Structures are given as C-alpha cells and as structure tokens.
Amino acid sequence: MIPAQLRTGLGCDVVGTSREHGERILDCLPRVGCVFADDSTDGERWWWVVPAGSHIGVSWPPSVTYTGARRADPSWTRVRRRPRSAKPRLIHSPAGDSPYTPPIPLYFLACRLAGSVPRWSLAGG
Incomplete structure (x- = not known):
C-alpha cells in the first residue's frame, strides 16, 4: 500500500485519528508522511504511517488507534455491515x-x- 519509491527501513505502524482531527493535524505539522483514509464503522479514519515502535514509552489518547505491523491493515480488514471502498x-x-x-x-x-x-x-515497553 505504501508507494514503492518510498523507503520503509524503519518498519511501519499506523496511528488512526478521526477525519476532523486529521485535517487539523495535517494543517499543523511541518512534515507529513503517507496518510490513508478509510470508512470505518465510526466514520472516516485517517491513518498516519509512523516508524515501527512509535508507541513505546507513550500513552496515545483513547481517541487514537495505534496499530503495529502485526496487523497491517487496521480498520479496513474488520468485518462491516455496510459497504466500503x-x-x-x-x-x-x-x-x-x-x-x-x-x-x-x-x-x-x-x-x-x-x-x-x-x-x-x-522505561519503554
């Protein structure tokens, strides 16, 4: 899913936010990597690609979904009741x-x- 010309030597995890928060984050950050969108059961989610292990030592807020590489496609692989892309x-x-x-x-x-x-x-971990 990540464009082939981009280097992923640090592994890839993703951080999921609401679309509303995603738009505000996109406006504020001076540098942004790949961002994907999907239609989750709770509205559109934006998924920010971060280096693997970006969860170590921090507590992401409850409104954020942090997904490691063990599950490569976070929300778009769940079974849904409504059609999706x-x-x-x-x-x-x-x-x-x-x-x-x-x-x-x-x-x-x-x-x-x-x-x-x-x-x-x-004390990461």
Whole structure:
C-alpha cells in the first residue's frame, strides 16, 4: 500500500485519528508522511504511517488507534455491515522519500486535540 519509491527501513505502524482531527493535524505539522483514509464503522479514519515502535514509552489518547505491523491493515480488514471502498485511499503523499510522519509531534498534537495530557515513561515497553 505504501508507494514503492518510498523507503520503509524503519518498519511501519499506523496511528488512526478521526477525519476532523486529521485535517487539523495535517494543517499543523511541518512534515507529513503517507496518510490513508478509510470508512470505518465510526466514520472516516485517517491513518498516519509512523516508524515501527512509535508507541513505546507513550500513552496515545483513547481517541487514537495505534496499530503495529502485526496487523497491517487496521480498520479496513474488520468485518462491516455496510459497504466500503475496496481498500484505503492514499490522501497525502510526502514530498520526500520517507513515508513517515514524525511520531513525537503527531503524538503531542493528538493529545492536544483529544484534551489529554501527554504521558510517557523512560522505561519503554
């Protein structure tokens, strides 16, 4: 699903946000990687590609879905009762050769939009 010309040497996880939060995040971040959209059961979700392990040591807010590579297609593989598009749509492609959105700025913006206090630990895991 990630365009072939982009390097994915750091592995790929995804962070899912609502469309509303996604639009605000896209406007605020100075650099954005690949962003996909799908029609989930709770409305359209935007999926931000981040390096694998971007969940280590942080607590993503409850409104965010963090999915590791063990489940490559987060919401679009679930069984649904209503029709959906065949696969997620790439809605933003990066200008450079990296598919990644920097996870730390994404994390702080997601927390701010969710009204959550950012929490992290030095003891990752």
